[in-house]
Amino acid sequence: MSYVTASGLTRQYDLSDPWFIRMITGRKANVLTAVNQVSFSIEKGTTYALVGESGSGKSTIAKMLAGVLAPSQGSVQIDGHDFNNPRLDNANKKMLRQRVQMVFQSPYASLNPRWKIGDILLEPINAFNLIEDKATRQKRVIELLEQVGMSAHDQTKYPHEFSGGQRQRISIARALACHPELIICDEPTSALDVSVQAQVLNLLKDLQQENGLTYLFISHDLAVISTMANKIGVLKDGELVEEGETSGLLANPQHAYTKMLLAAAPDIGAYIS
Amino acid sequence: MRRFLQSDLFYSFRYSPVAIVSFVIIVFIILTAIFADLIAPNNPFDPASLNLMNGFTPPMQANDFTGETFLMGTDDQGRDLFSTILYGLRISLFVGVMAVMLAMLLGVMLGLVAGFVGGWIDSFIMRFADIQMTFPSILVAMLIYGVAKGILPPEVRYEMSIAVLIMSIGLSEWVPFARTVRGSTLVEKEKEYIIAAKMVGLSRYQIMIRHILPNVLSPVLVIATITFALAIIAEATLSFLGVGVPTTKPSLGTLIRIGQDFLFSGEWWILFFPAVTLLAFALSINLFGDWLRDTLNPKLK
Ligand SMILES: Nc1ncnc2c1ncn2[C@@H]1O[C@H](COP(=O)(O)OP(=O)(O)OP(=O)(O)O)[C@@H](O)[C@H]1O
Ligand SMILES: [Mg+2]
Numbered sequence: 095m096s097y098v099t100a101s102g103l104t105r106q107y108d109l110s111d112p113w114f115i116r117m118i119t120g121r122k123a124n125v126l127t128a129v130n131q132v133s134f135s136i137e138k139g140t141t142y143a144l145v146g147e148s149g150s151g152k153s154t155i156a157k158m159l160a161g162v163l164a165p166s167q168g169s170v171q172i173d174g175h176d177f178n179n180p181r182l183d184n185a186n187k188k189m190l191r192q193r194v195q196m197v198f199q200s201p202y203a204s205l206n207p208r209w210k211i212g213d214i215l216l217e218p219i220n221a222f223n224l225i226e227d228k229a230t231r232q233k234r235v236i237e238l239l240e241q242v243g244m245s246a247h248d249q250t251k252y253p254h255e256f257s258g259g260q261r262q263r264i265s266i267a268r269a270l271a272c273h274p275e276l277i278i279c280d281e282p283t284s285a286l287d288v289s290v291q292a293q294v295l296n297l298l299k300d301l302q303q304e305n306g307l308t309y310l311f312i313s314h315d316l317a318v319i320s321t322m323a324n325k326i327g328v329l330k331d332g333e334l335v336e337e338g339e340t341s342g343l344l345a346n347p348q349h350a351y352t353k354m355l356l357a358a359a360p361d362i363g364a365y366i367s
Numbered sequence: 368m369r370r371f372l373q374s375d376l377f378y379s380f381r382y383s384p385v386a387i388v389s390f391v392i393i394v395f396i397i398l399t400a401i402f403a404d405l406i407a408p409n410n411p412f413d414p415a416s417l418n419l420m421n422g423f424t425p426p427m428q429a430n431d432f433t434g435e436t437f438l439m440g441t442d443d444q445g446r447d448l449f450s451t452i453l454y455g456l457r458i459s460l461f462v463g464v465m466a467v468m469l470a471m472l473l474g475v476m477l478g479l480v481a482g483f484v485g486g487w488i489d490s491f492i493m494r495f496a497d498i499q500m501t502f503p504s505i506l507v508a509m510l511i512y513g514v515a516k517g518i519l520p521p522e523v524r525y526e527m528s529i530a531v532l533i534m535s536i537g538l539s540e541w542v543p544f545a546r547t548v549r550g551s552t553l554v555e556k557e558k559e560y561i562i563a564a565k566m567v568g569l570s571r572y573q574i575m576i577r578h579i580l581p582n583v584l585s586p587v588l589v590i591a592t593i594t595f596a597l598a599i600i601a602e603a604t605l606s607f608l609g610v611g612v613p614t615t616k617p618s619l620g621t622l623i624r625i626g627q628d629f630l631f632s633g634e635w636w637i638l639f640f641p642a643v644t645l646l647a648f649a650l651s652i653n654l655f656g657d658w659l660r661d662t663l664n665p666k667l668k
Contacts (some may be wrong), residue, residue: 162565191568198559206560208581221567268563 096135102168141309146329195269199281201261205253212249218272238267259290316359386658389651400456407450421445440636458618463598469537474544482552504539511535551583592656
């Protein structure tokens with residue numbers, strides 16, 4: 095069985111006015127379907143990439159997989175468990191939370207500006223009661239920092255003392271802190287310079303190999319995705335229009351929208367040949 | 368401390384004459400109020416030390432009967448005005464500080480909850496704030512004061528009058544805190560570090576207190592300074608109107624009220640010195656608050 099299974103995932107946002115305003119003005123209800131009947135699955139230890147332009151519903155899917163947004167319809171199973179299963183008890187919910195972590199797009203908004211790096215990394219460790227002993231906890235923080243190429247004395251600094259690329263590394267370290275199995279990367283490099291992008295992508299790949307991580311990798315950049323993904327899903331206006339193994343999909347796109355995305359990313363040609 | 372001396376805040380402070388002067392006045396007045404026992408030549412709250420013969424002595428002139436001289440003269444009961452102002456300042460400052468703390472606590476809490484929880488709780492709190500804001504805050508304070516006095520049994524009314532005063536001023540000034548904090552909370556709660564906190568299973572309460580609160584507090588300091596000036600003036604106004612602190616322990620407002628009775632019979636100093644003190648203090652706090660606002664957040668100008 096696949097590690098992640100999303101089936102018929104749908105999310106609607108109600109953008110209509112309150113009912114009494116609608117009564118007076120005669121306006122109709124206005125419901126936006128951000129994600130519509132999306133189904134896919136991710137094998138353990140592989141990377142599934144979602145590609146699509148801005149507003150296509152990528153982040154909405156990410157939040158539903160992360161268990162912070164409830165689907166309007168459909169469900170997500172992670173290792174056989176569902177965040178929105180009403181019968182899921184607190185202990186199991188906690189266990190499930192520990193398995194899924196996220197790396198975000200904005201290096202600025204993803205770290206609390208008032209917290210020191212050390213405290214940011216300790217938060218997941220403390221939240222899941224992973225380490226009782228204080229000295230061991232400190233050691234773990236240093237280990238995490240070194241794992242992402244930062245140094246031990248960075249733990250006493252605040253986020254504003256770091257560059258965008260360094261902050262993404264800290265974000266990755268936080269995601270790793272509770273030994274997750276699935277990491278959702280929502281455009282983790284789109285705010286970074288190209289040279290820094292490559293470093294962060296390589297770090298993610300190394301970590302995946304070392305720890306057998308499963309990734310949901312979100313991007314609007316096919317060039318980035320082609321180097322990361324085993325499988326790609328193409329998202330357009332909230333619907334999954336095409337899906338396939340990376341090499342096959344890039345070499346032989348079926349849907350017009352995929353062809354258009356490919357045409358807009360000229361350096362992909364190098365990858366295919 | 369060294370970090371503070373090197374900060375932008377301190378740098379801007381050194382080059383702002385308005386900030387320096389107002390800060391010096393504020394500190395000077397606060398210190399004289401705190402050390403009133405040491406500085407004041409008399410204790411105006413001790414009826415035994417008063418001599419009615421000393422009444423209405425003009426400033427820096429010997430009294431006709433007793434021959435005593437007073438820096439700022441005396442009032443109708445022979446109280447040394449200088450000492451009375453020092454002790455009165457103490458009451459005004461205490462009421463002001465406590466009222467601001469109450470307003471801040473209430474406003475920050477309600478603003479945080481309204482912004483973070485949203486929905487009908489948000490609407491309820493903010494509509495209530497809107498309604499309260501349509502009344503002048505001194506009217507709200509008088510209303511609360513009246514209700515509180517009515518509820519309290521007569522025997523504790525006198526002792527509780529300062530607590531009631533603090534409550535009525537505090538409850539009439541929470542709205543600006545709540546509005547600002549709610550606004551910043553709405554911005555903060557959409558940021559990705561909040562999602563990260565949710566993903567490790569933190570409760571809403573923990574997210575509000577640990578993550579959002581530290582990020583919405585910086586404008587609160589500015590509002591607190593300006594509200595402090597408002598609270599001092601509100602206390603003076605209430606006492607002036609005779610609903611504040613009792614005349615046996617006069618605050619600045621009480622002194623101004625007493626002085627007003629004698630202004631047209633030539634005893635100008637009873638009104639003049641307390642009024643100047645109040646003016647200098649409230650003005651300095653306001654100027655300092657303005658400077659603080661401009662420095663901490665240039666966008667608010
Ligand atoms: N809380 C919300 N309320 C209303 N509409 C929303 C909300 N969140 C997202 N949407 C809408 O849902 C759609 C999909 O948004 P989503 O953030 O998933 O897009 P995205 O693919 O991640 O885009 P981007 O590349 O810009 O991050 C958009 O049209 C967006 O306006
Ligand atoms: Mg997005």
